[in-house]
Amino acid sequence: MGRLIAVSNRTAADPGARAGGLSVAVWESLKSTGGIWFGWTGDIVENPPSDVNVFRDDGVEFVLTDLSPNEYDKYYLQYANSVLWPVLHYRIDLASFDPDAFPAYAAVNERIAGIVADRVEPGDSVWVHDYHFLLLGDSLRSAGWNGPIGFFLHIPFPPPEVFRALSEHQQIARAMCAYSVIGFQSQQDQANFTRYLVDDCGGVDESDGVVNVFSTRVKIAAYPIGIDATGFEEAAKTEKAREAADRIGRFLGGRSLVIGVDRMDYSKGLPERFEAVGRLFSEHPEVRGRVSVTQVAPPSRSKVEEYRELRQMLDGLAGQINGDYGDLDWIPLRYLARSYEREELAGLFRIARVGLVTPLRDGMNLVSKEFVMAQDESDPGVLVLSEFAGAAEQLKAALLVNPHDTGMMADTIHEALTMPLEERQQRWRELRDIVQSQDVAWWRERFLKDLETLHEGSG
Numbered sequence: 001m002g003r004l005i006a007v008s009n010r011t012a013a014d015p016g017a018r019a020g021g022l023s024v025a026v027w028e029s030l031k032s033t034g035g036i037w038f039g040w041t042g043d044i045v046e047n048p049p050s051d052v053n054v055f056r057d058d059g060v061e062f063v064l065t066d067l068s069p070n071e072y073d074k075y076y077l078q079y080a081n082s083v084l085w086p087v088l089h090y091r092i093d094l095a096s097f098d099p100d101a102f103p104a105y106a107a108v109n110e111r112i113a114g115i116v117a118d119r120v121e122p123g124d125s126v127w128v129h130d131y132h133f134l135l136l137g138d139s140l141r142s143a144g145w146n147g148p149i150g151f152f153l154h155i156p157f158p159p160p161e162v163f164r165a166l167s168e169h170q171q172i173a174r175a176m177c178a179y180s181v182i183g184f185q186s187q188q189d190q191a192n193f194t195r196y197l198v199d200d201c202g203g204v205d206e207s208d209g210v211v212n213v214f215s216t217r218v219k220i221a222a223y224p225i226g227i228d229a230t231g232f233e234e235a236a237k238t239e240k241a242r243e244a245a246d247r248i249g250r251f252l253g254g255r256s257l258v259i260g261v262d263r264m265d266y267s268k269g270l271p272e273r274f275e276a277v278g279r280l281f282s283e284h285p286e287v288r289g290r291v292s293v294t295q296v297a298p299p300s301r302s303k304v305e306e307y308r309e310l311r312q313m314l315d316g317l318a319g320q321i322n323g324d325y326g327d328l329d330w331i332p333l334r335y336l337a338r339s340y341e342r343e344e345l346a347g348l349f350r351i352a353r354v355g356l357v358t359p360l361r362d363g364m365n366l367v368s369k370e371f372v373m374a375q376d377e378s379d380p381g382v383l384v385l386s387e388f389a390g391a392a393e394q395l396k397a398a399l400l401v402n403p404h405d406t407g408m409m410a411d412t413i414h415e416a417l418t419m420p421l422e423e424r425q426q427r428w429r430e431l432r433d434i435v436q437s438q439d440v441a442w443w444r445e446r447f448l449k450d451l452e453t454l455h456e457g458s459g
């Protein structure tokens with residue numbers, strides 16, 4: 001394969017962001033092929049200069065651009081995060097439709113495509129990531145690039161009935177079909193998009209995930225993203241991990257730890273999870289004083305109104321549960337609205353008896369896989385996982401729950417807390433085998449192989 005060219009809104013130019021799954025995966029290929037990573041600097045500048053910020057780091061070239069205040073507002077905050085994010089997570093009710101947002105979104109996609117077009121060379125493969133850049137492939141084609149372009153959507157793709165809530169749904173779908181390969185996290189997402197193309201756009205579903213539509217053929221498949229499984233397993237055994245485990249151990253005083261780690265986002269189902277914790281203590285009084293729930297929820301995108309409301313709701317629910325059930329020497333639910341280092345999180349996962357991963361809707365959910373890899377084989381914790389996370393298609397040995405059903409969740413947390421060691425080990429081994437074999441390298445290689453094969457076939 002020639003050079004890999006990656007495009008994503010945020011890149012791994014920030015060393016702090018490099019430990020994440022996507023960064024690790026893309027970084028490897030960029031380094032080995034001498035590739036380029038295009039994206040946003042993270043800066044908002046009154047009159048963004050027409051030239052880009054170019055630098056090299058560890059064999060990878062970064063080509064980044066600033067956003068203007070209007071682009072930041074209309075493209076990033078509005079269309080990407082207040083329209084696409086909610087609608088693609090099945091939450092039309094939370095979308096705020098602003099007529100100026102889509103043109104700005106399309107303009108940013110076109111502007112960044114122009115920056116990419118100036119630097120791609122024959123033999124390169126372009127890999128575009130996520131919902132910020134649904135239109136970028138089409139703009140890149142208009143700018144004259146006819147080499148391979150793949151696209152991977154990190155978040156869910158909803159059923160056509162929901163996708164049609166976007167006034168621009170046809171335009172978006174048509175532009176997406178300029179990509180040679182469109183990758184989704186789950187078979188459910190793949191089926192939803194294919195059904196949209198067939199039912200609404202007259203597409204013909206040929207064999208092997210190829211759909212013939214808009215006078216072109218596009219490969220649509222599920223490529224569930226994995227984690228750096230070995231790396232996370234090692235992170236859980238570091239000194240930093242042990243220190244974090246000791247610190248929380250002092251607080252626990254021998255009680256069982258139930259842990260949740262999620263960006264503070266309405267898709268993660270945190271209010272429902274807190275309600276389930278309240279029901280656990282009310283309906284299973286024998287666990288009172290014996291279990292402590294800790295939820296780490298670093299705030300995200302705090303400028304958007306819904307997140308402020310979510311924060312207030314969580315503050316209220318946690319206060320109520322602790323007020324109702326807490327005691328002089330016991331805090332039932334601790335909620336930490338801050339971030340921790342990766343090794344620290346790994347250390348907390350390792351000593352937890354239960355991991356709660358209960359999003360209302362999630363593309364994949366990497367925390368579920370990290371929780372599995374951090375466990376100690378001799379005494380593994382139990383994963384309670386939402387059936388609406390992409391990860392549920394792979395992690396069938398977890399205890400699957402409906403995150404809307406707080407009574408069922410409470411009973412399932414109780415089941416996890418009382419599960420015999422043998423069953424915990426058996427379930428954990430099954431989960432570990434999948435997370436380890438279907439890791440981030442497996443994901444990247446499957447995607448890039450299809451991109452290469454398909455392009456050869458069409459060339």
Ligand code: GDG
Binds near residue numbers: 021022340364370
């Ligand atoms: C999108 C899709 C898809 C969390 N808190 C801290 C911290 N984290 C890390 C976790 C995990 C990552 O952030 C979160 O990944 P998720 O997959 O759970 O969720 P999104 O951020 O919504 O990601 C999602 C993903 O893209 C990949 O395709 O799975 O469905 O929504 O790695 O550990 N990391 C550190 N401190 C924290 O406090 N260091």
